[in-house]
Amino acid sequence: MLVKDLSASLWCYLGGRRRPRSGTGRLTGRGRTRRPLLRLPYPFHVQAEASEASCLLVGEAYPNQSGQTLIRVSDPRAAVVVAIATLHPPKSRQAGGIHPSAVVSPTAKLASGVNIGPHVTIGDGSEIGEDSTIGPGCSIGDHVRIGARSLLHAGVHYLP
Numbered sequence: 001m002l003v004k005d006l007s008a009s010l011w012c013y014l015g016g017r018r019r020p021r022s023g024t025g026r027l028t029g030r031g032r033t034r035r036p037l038l039r040l041p042y043p044f045h046v047q048a049e050a051s052e053a054s055c056l057l058v059g060e061a062y063p064n065q066s067g068q069t070l071i072r073v074s075d076p077r078a079a080v081v082v083a084i085a086t087l088h089p090p091k092s093r094q095a096g097g098i099h100p101s102a103v104v105s106p107t108a109k110l111a112s113g114v115n116i117g118p119h120v121t122i123g124d125g126s127e128i129g130e131d132s133t134i135g136p137g138c139s140i141g142d143h144v145r146i147g148a149r150s151l152l153h154a155g156v157h158y159l160p
Helices: 003-009 045-050 076-087
Strands: 013-015 056-059 070-073
Touching: 003 076, 056 076, 070 076
Parallel strands: 056 070
Antiparallel strands: 013 070
């Protein structure tokens, strides 16, 4: 991803040099072979000026004395959340299926794309919405309705 592409996703001003990079990293420390695209300098101006990052995500008033590539935003902390989500999108869910160890009542209704993990029990008359995932070891009682695109992490027990 290019810095200009990231800055466009943040709806902000891009200044300085343009170099392609990927990922996020800490402001201080080394150990990676690639330089990260994004670092949050606030309030570490001294470290920011010495940073080898390809780009710094900074507030609008940050002075650019060293000529680094900057993405200027009004709220750097909120922008870092958007930037991380842009650079590390969530993994897509698997196609639907029922694990062989799961016990699903014959009267339960499972919509399309449902994932049922190992050692799950689903009671009589329960409904699981489209593209939902029920994690390992979950117990869903009788006549429970789980909405579409829901995610139950491992070990959740919903027993009305």
